[in-house]
Amino acid sequence: MREITLSAAVNEALAEEMRRDDRVFILGEDVAEAGTPFKVLSGLVEEFGTARVIDTPIAEPGFMGVAVGAAMTGMRPVVDVMFGDFLFLIMDQLCNQAAKTHYMSGGKLNVPLVVRTNLGATRRSAAQHSQSLHALVAHIPGLKVAMPSSAYEAKGLMKSAIRDDNPVVIFEDKLMYQDKAPVPEEEYLIPLGEAQVLREGSDVTLIGTSSMVQVCQQAAEVLAAEGISAEVIDPRSIVPLDEATLLASARKTSRAIVVDEGHQSFGVTAEIASRLNEKAFYHLDAPVLRLGAMDVPVPFSPALEDLTVPTPDLVAEKARLLCAGELIHAA
Amino acid sequence: MPLDVIMPALGMAQDSGVIVAWHKRPGDEVAEGDVLFEVETDKATMEVEAAGAGFLADVTAAEGQDVPVGEVIARIADVAGAVPAPSVEDVEPAPPGAPEEPQIQETPEEPDAPGAVPDGHRVIMPVLGMAQDSGLLVVWLVEPGAKVAADDPLFEVETDKSTMEVPAGADGYLAALLAEPGDEVPTGETIAILTEAPVAEPMRRGAAAAPVPAVHADAPAAPEPAPEPAAAIAKSADAEFPRPRAAPVVDGRILASPKARRLALEAGIDLAVIARSGTRPPIHAADVEGFLTRRGSGGATRVLTAEVSSDTFDAFAAWAATEAGLTDPAALLAGFAAAALGRETAIVAVERGPTIASYAVTGRALSEVTRTDAAVPDLILRDVRDLGLAQVALGAAAHPVISLGTSGGRIVLTLECADPAMTAPDCLHLLSELAGRLREPLRHLL
Structure with a gap:
């Protein structure tokens, strides 16, 4: 199978959906000629024109409002939010309008829009361009949240998101745009809410989102060499969450570590760990552990920034403790 | 195999005991549980029982002699006269607090061999409560090799009642750790050695090593603790320390x-x-x-049930009480059960609610069924008739259990036993024999 970059996979997904459905259009900052700072959208304006690939002023609340209105009146906008950190600027349009319109209109209105944005630290972009804020939107009922872990997931999830009749926020890891993965030529969709078991194991379940899936897989390799069999699962979307697959694995292995690049406190790791504790409690042989980003503003200093995100070594170290039956936080 | 009789540890910080009196003479036949001798410690005088049956021999400690804890003072031989039995009077009393070289010399390894238990003050698992025969070592409070004073807490012990810190008992250097946190150690067993001089490589016996033979306070005939093979000994204490401190x-x-x-x-x-x-x-x-x-391991639990009318046994018990003065129906049951077991002698424990009465059955005659303090029964009778229960199956214990329930004026017998304890034909024989005796008590007398 051919291998393409995550960037190209997203580009293909958008182009295919725009060809299939002329209600689909893109708007955001630097999306047309510039093709975004990460060049993800390069070439789309040449094919679809400036009427469907719309450069906006630097005014996130404004163009997000435009997108919500367009979605309510029959279009299927894809809003490009250049950095995930800028989500704070569109919170009202996204959380108070897009997320609630279907409910508050008694089902008469749908808001079929996609917000595509990014997450991920260690790009030396400092505290305001390095955050992973997916937990903020996952908290709001009415919003779906997808987190592709490779080019294959990025394309399949984007196509499903565009076809979804409700608002979906997709977080791409900005460090993975040039990562290649096998992606079929033929069309495929990945449904939201379907986790993938990437590696089967029997001793400990490693649940990773986005780029943390790679981290978990590398940890599993290290652990396998030591005789610890780790299962690696990628939820692929955190809303809806494929709880059944995660629970089945936790019941099987009796141990789990949840790894995510959002801040650890009040984050995605806490939510997933909590569900495992509630629903697989009597199958657990150790506490479910969380590994999120450190609860600090992401440092600009490369040496410090690298310390704030989970690494394969850290995941493996925690997995060893769990499997050895060491007392964790027992005092 | 002959059993060694040692001076038991009967109290905390007890390192020797004075033999007050021998209750058996050399050459005497002894049964398990017979009182062998009396020991005086600084707190009390206690009787010490034989841990097995045989003939008393090799008595090396005279009355009045102060003997270090753990020292062999006699043996119980299998055969009468198999070993010379010097008279007690011939034994020359050793000075009080004599060093324990004999134990070291008896050990199969050279004392200087790497991994051998060093000489020094032996720290034993103390008796911290009545009826305690072992203690769970919770944690070592001193690093191997470190210097300790007699009053320094050395380790923590958990008994069924509490967790306590135990002082070292002597000044010295912690030269050897012979038990690991989490080990259940019989009282009297040596768990550490304190030496007068510092040691270069403190020894630490890993939990994986074979268990050191126990020296029970109430069973003073176990063999001496012997050094473990060198291979089983952790090569460096540093690799083991610090451990996460367990909070059991x-x-x-x-x-x-x-x-x-x-x-x-x-x-x-x-x-x-x-x-x-x-x-x-x-x-x-x-x-x-x-x-x-x-x-x-060895297979599943066997559960067998039988039902007999309670009338005949009740009538027999009433007759036995009035005509033969056998007023304890539990003793009658114990006598029947022992006979059903097909053994000459047997210990039968009768559980009735919270009370457990053990009976020694030494023959067919029901008048010879006597109460005993022996701890290990051959058979347990669990009488749940007072509770109005018909049939209970509480799972096999270490010994066969026969529960007696009641249902519509009948006695329901339930035998439970783990596979290794008794074979299937043994189980069938036991239960049918007991049911037969309850049905026709005269059968027992004939």
Whole structure:
């Protein structure tokens, strides 16, 4: 199978959906000629024109409002939010309008829009361009949240998101745009809410989102060499969450570590760990552990920034403790 | 095999005991449980019983002699006269607090060999409560090799009642650790050695090593602790320290994972039983599974039931009370059960609610059934008729259990026994014989 970059996979997904459905259009900052700072959208304006690939002023609340209105009146906008950190600027349009319109209109209105944005630290972009804020939107009922872990997931999830009749926020890891993965030529969709078991194991379940899936897989390799069999699962979307697959694995292995690049406190790791504790409690042989980003503003200093995100070594170290039956936080 | 009789540890910080009197003479036949001698410690004088049957021989300690704890003072031989039995008077009293070279010399390894237990003050698992025969070593409070004073807390012990710090008992250097945190150690067993001089490489016997033979306070005939093979000894204490400090019991709760708790609950096992079996908490699923495997190795539990009318036995018991003065129906049951077991002599424990009465049955005659303090029964009779229960199956114990229930004026007998304890034909024989005796008590007398 051919291998393409995550960037190209997203580009293909958008182009295919725009060809299939002329209600689909893109708007955001630097999306047309510039093709975004990460060049993800390069070439789309040449094919679809400036009427469907719309450069906006630097005014996130404004163009997000435009997108919500367009979605309510029959279009299927894809809003490009250049950095995930800028989500704070569109919170009202996204959380108070897009997320609630279907409910508050008694089902008469749908808001079929996609917000595509990014997450991920260690790009030396400092505290305001390095955050992973997916937990903020996952908290709001009415919003779906997808987190592709490779080019294959990025394309399949984007196509499903565009076809979804409700608002979906997709977080791409900005460090993975040039990562290649096998992606079929033929069309495929990945449904939201379907986790993938990437590696089967029997001793400990490693649940990773986005780029943390790679981290978990590398940890599993290290652990396998030591005789610890780790299962690696990628939820692929955190809303809806494929709880059944995660629970089945936790019941099987009796141990789990949840790894995510959002801040650890009040984050995605806490939510997933909590569900495992509630629903697989009597199958657990150790506490479910969380590994999120450190609860600090992401440092600009490369040496410090690298310390704030989970690494394969850290995941493996925690997995060893769990499997050895060491007392964790027992005092 | 002859049994060694040693000076037992009967109290904390006791390192010797004075033999007040021998109750048996050399050459005398002794039965398990017979009082062998009396020991005076600084607190009390206590009788010490024989741990096995045989003939008293090789008595090396005279009355009035102060003998270090753990020293062999006699043997119980299999055959009368098999070993010379010098008269007690011929034994030359050793000076009080004599050094314990004999033990070291008896050990199969050269004392200087690497890994051999060093000479020095022996720290034993103390008796911290009545009826305590072992203690769970919770944690060492001193690093191997470190210097300690006599009053320094050396380790923590958990008994069924409490967790206590135990002082070193002597000044010195912690030269050898012979037990690991989590080990259930019989009282009197040596768990550490303190030396006068510092040691270059403190010894630490890993938990994987073969268990050191026990020296029970109430069973003074176990062999001397012998040094472990060098290979079984942790090569460096540094590799072991520091360990995560276990908290086996918090507010009376044994730490265990949810899964371990569920597995134990499903199997009807008390976590305390697993903890006492030597598993160091926190208990995990694998510990429960391992315990069940060990317990169940050899096969499944056998459960057999029988039902007989209670009239004939009740009438027999009434007759025995008035005509023969046998007023304890439990003793009659014990006599029947022992006979059904087909043994010349047997210990039968009768459980009735919270009370347990043990009976020694030495023959057919019901008048010879006597109460005994022997701890290990051959058979347990669990009488649940007062509770109005018909049939109970509480799971096999270490010994066969026959429960007596009641149903519509009939006695319901339920025999439970683990596979290794008795064969299937033995089980059938036992239960049918007992049922037959309850049905026709005269059968027993004939």
